[in-house]
Amino acid sequence: MSISEFFSMGGFGYYVWMSMGMALLLMLGEVFVLKSQRKGLIKQIKRTIRREKTRL
């Protein structure tokens, strides 16, 4: 089986790879969004801590 044969999926490549691609996109995207959300939260909390310290 050649590489092009594998990707063509017997003529159904578009349907198979659109499905697999969306699964990959959503799963990686979810992890990425959660990681950047976490970074933002930590930054925000650090800012609050700094502000409280200067006020004292």
Add this chain to the structure above:
Amino acid sequence: MKINWFKYSAPSTFYPLTHKLVPVFAGLAFLLIMGGLYWGFFQTPDLLTDQKQYYRILYVHVGAAWMSMWLYAVLVFWALIGLIFNTRLAYMLAAATAPTGAIFTFLTLWTGAFWGKTSWGTYWDWDPRMTTELILLFLYIGYMALQSAIDDSRRSDRASALLATVGLVLIPIIFWSVNCPDPNQCAALHQQSSMSQVEGNIRIAWLVTALGFWMFAFMVILMRVKNIILQREQHTTWVKRLICSNEGQQ
């Protein structure tokens, strides 16, 4: 060994536990999904000459469909624990489950559309299974919208938990929607479950991938609950201490 489970019902003790669990589930998810898809694409040689290779969509479609329904049950489980015992962490876990459930529901509809186009010639039809799955997506979105619409988190938790619990009736309807009692009354396009008739290698690949989806769901739900804890408890001393210490950097 006796484990005090109630110890972990406080966000401050649950948080460090998730730190250890997230990498474990991440590793398991990666191995199982990669292994399952490898088996599904490369270890089914007797079927490679078959022209109907679009069946391979099932590796993501069925797993995602199972997750969309299971995660709703998980959501309702935590919502009920929250309503009965009034624990903050249970509500946070319910809230953390919803987006992942919605993503799997969307993935089910998306992959189903592409599978439907190949085998039925249409991306969409108002078939009972598809219609009820679409309603499930709206239910997840409704839960999340209600959760974010009320500013007071105690009230939004309780209101959205009630909505989720009422919505639970939909799950058995989706499950049995392919078993049309009278073909003259309702024409179901969607086929019934055919797990027992499927070739062995395909079944292994499909079940391993589905198990990988479970591990992925555990991973992202724990990641999200960590964010929710940080968000809601940001004014407490333990969060501030955590952020100042090294653990907060991870």
